[in-house]
Amino acid sequence: MERTFLMIKPDGVQRNLIGEIIRRFEAKGFTLIGLKLMNVSKELAEKHYEVHKDRPFFPGLIEYITSGPVTAMVWEGNGVIASARKIIGATKPLEAEPGTIRGDYGVTVGRNLIHGSDAPETAQTEIALWFKDEELASWQPSLTPWIYE
Numbered sequence: 333m334e335r336t337f338l339m340i341k342p343d344g345v346q347r348n349l350i351g352e353i354i355r356r357f358e359a360k361g362f363t364l365i366g367l368k369l370m371n372v373s374k375e376l377a378e379k380h381y382e383v384h385k386d387r388p389f390f391p392g393l394i395e396y397i398t399s400g401p402v403t404a405m406v407w408e409g410n411g412v413i414a415s416a417r418k419i420i421g422a423t424k425p426l427e428a429e430p431g432t433i434r435g436d437y438g439v440t441v442g443r444n445l446i447h448g449s450d451a452p453e454t455a456q457t458e459i460a461l462w463f464k465d466e467e468l469a470s471w472q473p474s475l476t477p478w479i480y481e
């Protein structure tokens with residue numbers, strides 16, 4: 333089953349959007365298999381955004397991601413990597429379609445609320461960077477036995 337790494341960034345946490353964002357992925361039908369609220373060290377932030385290390389926005393990006401707690405998550409499901417990117421919306425929130433997370437709640441690229449892995453290779457690297465194997469709980473959702481004994 334495909335897996336992706338999603339992270340609610342410090343602005344999403346501060347704006348009380350954790351529940352709303354998780355709700356959207358649950359409602360879609362994906363399965364949450366890893367979840368933690370954590371502060372991000374400079375080292376971890378720099379590794380996560382290593383591809384951007386020579387870009388002019390890099391220092392500001394690291395400062396933003398380390399500025400407060402984030403919600404790190406792993407989600408599982410068919411096509412979850414590409415689908416999560418659609419649910420998240422375009423990088424620049426003003427260009428993101430209404431109905432997407434960034435389109436509904438964001439204004440500026442430096443406060444774009446949530447990260448999602450952009451391909452199978454980055455998903456695998458990012459999951460390994462943020463989570464230990466034992467922090468992931470693979471499970472089969474099924475409602476019936478939780479409503480009826």
Ligand code: ABT
Nearest residue numbers: 384389393396422423441442443444446447448450
């Ligand atoms: P992430 O999910 O954070 O990786 O964003 P996304 O994949 O949509 O966009 P990319 B291209 O990976 O950008 C990473 C972060 O760098 C910031 N950025 C990017 C800028 O501030 N200015 C720019 O011109 C570009 C290209 C935005 C992204 N996240 N944040 N915050």
Ligand code: MG
Nearest residue numbers: 447448449450
């Ligand atoms: Mg990216």
